[in-house]
Amino acid sequence: MSYLVLARKYRPQRFSEVVGQSAVVKTVVNALRRNKLSHALLFAGIKGTGKTTLARIVAKALNCQNINPEEYEPCNQCQSCVEIMKGIHVDVLEIDAASNRGIDQIREIIDALKYAPAKGKAKVYIIDEAHMLTKEASNALLKSLEEPPSHVYFILATTEPNRLPPTILSRCQRYEFRRLDFKLIFNHLQRICELENYQIDQPALELIAREAQGSLRDALSLLDQAMAYGVRTKEDLLYSFGWHEEMIFEDLAKALIERDLKKAMELVQNLYEKGVDIISFTERLTHLFRELFLAKIFSQEVLADKGIDFRLLKDLLFLGNKEDFLLIYQALYKGLEAIRRSTYPQFQFELMIAKICEYEKFISIDALLEKLPTEALVASELEEERKVEPKLETKAETKVETKVETKVELKAEPKEEAKEEKRKRPLADVWDDNLTPKKEAKEEKKGEKWEEFLDIAGKEGATFRALLESVPKPEERDNKMVFLLEEDYPLLTSAYRDKLKDLVLKFFGKEVEFEVKKKRRDPEEVKNRPEVQAIMNIFSAKIAYIQPAKGE
Numbered sequence: 001m002s003y004l005v006l007a008r009k010y011r012p013q014r015f016s017e018v019v020g021q022s023a024v025v026k027t028v029v030n031a032l033r034r035n036k037l038s039h040a041l042l043f044a045g046i047k048g049t050g051k052t053t054l055a056r057i058v059a060k061a062l063n064c065q066n067i068n069p070e071e072y073e074p075c076n077q078c079q080s081c082v083e084i085m086k087g088i089h090v091d092v093l094e095i096d097a098a099s100n101r102g103i104d105q106i107r108e109i110i111d112a113l114k115y116a117p118a119k120g121k122a123k124v125y126i127i128d129e130a131h132m133l134t135k136e137a138s139n140a141l142l143k144s145l146e147e148p149p150s151h152v153y154f155i156l157a158t159t160e161p162n163r164l165p166p167t168i169l170s171r172c173q174r175y176e177f178r179r180l181d182f183k184l185i186f187n188h189l190q191r192i193c194e195l196e197n198y199q200i201d202q203p204a205l206e207l208i209a210r211e212a213q214g215s216l217r218d219a220l221s222l223l224d225q226a227m228a229y230g231v232r233t234k235e236d237l238l239y240s241f242g243w244h245e246e247m248i249f250e251d252l253a254k255a256l257i258e259r260d261l262k263k264a265m266e267l268v269q270n271l272y273e274k275g276v277d278i279i280s281f282t283e284r285l286t287h288l289f290r291e292l293f294l295a296k297i298f299s300q301e302v303l304a305d306k307g308i309d310f311r312l313l314k315d316l317l318f319l320g321n322k323e324d325f326l327l328i329y330q331a332l333y334k335g336l337e338a339i340r341r342s343t344y345p346q347f348q349f350e351l352m353i354a355k356i357c358e359y360e361k362f363i364s365i366d367a368l369l370e371k372l373p374t375e376a377l378v379a380s381e382l383e384e385e386r387k388v389e390p391k392l393e394t395k396a397e398t399k400v401e402t403k404v405e406t407k408v409e410l411k412a413e414p415k416e417e418a419k420e421e422k423r424k425r426p427l428a429d430v431w432d433d434n435l436t437p438k439k440e441a442k443e444e445k446k447g448e449k450w451e452e453f454l455d456i457a458g459k460e461g462a463t464f465r466a467l468l469e470s471v472p473k474p475e476e477r478d479n480k481m482v483f484l485l486e487e488d489y490p491l492l493t494s495a496y497r498d499k500l501k502d503l504v505l506k507f508f509g510k511e512v513e514f515e516v517k518k519k520r521r522d523p524e525e526v527k528n529r530p531e532v533q534a535i536m537n538i539f540s541a542k543i544a545y546i547q548p549a550k551g552e
């Protein structure tokens with residue numbers, strides 16, 4: 001008995017059996033039912049998603065002698081149906097556009113178009129790999145597509161619709177075949193194994209479903225091979241298919257998340273020995289961590305829409321947090337670029353992996369801020385003018401590894417963090433902190449007036465107003481309005497400056513004075529800032545060196 005491959009044995013023969021293309025199937029059946037099916041159809045989608053399968057079912061439905069006008073399912077019993085299934089029906093022709101015979105066949109078709117179907121009700125031409133049609137063949141076809149006789153249907157199937165000439169595309173009704181999602185493929189495989197009475201464990205089937213990357217045909221042919229090898233477990237599968245790479249891939253991803261340097265380096269050696277292509281391997285890793293990062297942000301439904309399979313990630317997802325995945329994704333992405341350029345990609349790869357494992361030495365800003373006493377953050381802003389006696393300079397030499405990265409980031413964005421904290425407190429901003437209770441009533445009035453002024457300033461443009469809103473309210477001093485600004489603040493450019501002076505004079509009847517805060521700080525001063533001291537306390541750290549934040 002000859003062995004029938006699974007893809008053929010279980011090829012769907014009815015619309016209801018088609019896997020994973022419900023939208024397309026529904027539209028096609030509706031059109032058939034209403035006798036409104038276009039005479040030129042384009043089925044587009046990756047390989048093995050059911051394009052030719054559906055085309056054949058359509059051909060049967062158009063020719064079936066026992067068609068039920070409600071469901072429009074072919075009977076699969078009548079002579080038409082049987083012949084179409086066997087591929088011997090005279091009116092249903094399948095053409096492989098990739099073959100050399102393509103152009104001759106197209107000519108033959110066109111010559112025969114004028115004749116009524118020999119047997120059935122409709123002539124159906126299924127053109128597979130339609131993007132491979134030669135220019136001549138496309139031109140010949142074009143005319144027929146323009147005005148096909150009422151008994152003629154063309155179904156063009158293609159994996160690359162963009163390669164079809166626009167003239168052809170515009171004449172076809174287009175149906176998009178979706179890449180099948182992992183779960184659908186997995187369930188289908190499971191069902192087939194049951195029907196075949198073949199025992200195989202779930203991780204092995206999952207791996208096959210994953211490897212198929214959305215193509216049901218690929219999944220089935222992998223299962224065919226697995227059955228031929230007698231594969232029962234994932235280990236069998238990896239061994240029989242030479243998929244060690246797959247195993248290394250998963251283990252390395254895990255080692256990276258867990259920052260297990262030793263394990264990671266062992267796996268790297270393993271990769272070299274197996275002669276794995278480093279670049280494509282790194283590309284896959286980068287994709288994986290991008291998806292892990294996205295999976296921490298979006299819901300499963302959103303991920304599915306993005307073509308990301310949540311189940312694939314689930315084992316790794318809970319090993320790390322968003323920051324971990326982002327860091328690794330970023331490092332892999334940078335590393336990938338470097339590996340591509342490098343004369344010694346292996347070294348570059350190894351360095352990248354080692355660096356990622358050493359990221360453990362850094363800590364996420366969020367985690368750090370959580371550990372910081374709130375007071376330290378709030379106080380930091382006010383601390384700028386005040387001096388604290390330097391006391392921590394030589395403290396705690398216990399741990400040598402200072403979190404340099406963390407330190408720099410904190411320095412670069414201290415204001416944002418501090419502001420965030422302050423927003424949670426009843427008094428809204430620094431300005432208010434400096435007031436004595438006595439002044440409050442008066443200041444309130446001034447506040448209202450300031451609001452009024454902002455409205456007037458707003459008429460000069462939204463940016464101008466936004467700039468004013470983001471600075472402390474001006475102080476009245478010696479009959480002047482004193483604005484406290486950071487150097488480089490856009491309000492200091494002459495255009496805004498003049499406008500502001502003008503408006504303030506009109507509104508408050510006062511001159512404007514700017515007090516410019518220098519951004520640049522004495523590096524030594526940084527050490528005395530309360531948030532830095534708090535970090536040093538919490539981690540028993542010492543300062544290795546001070547790097548100026550960007551722009552300083």
Ligand SMILES: [Zn+2]
Nearest residue numbers: 064075078081
């Ligand atoms: Zn039939």
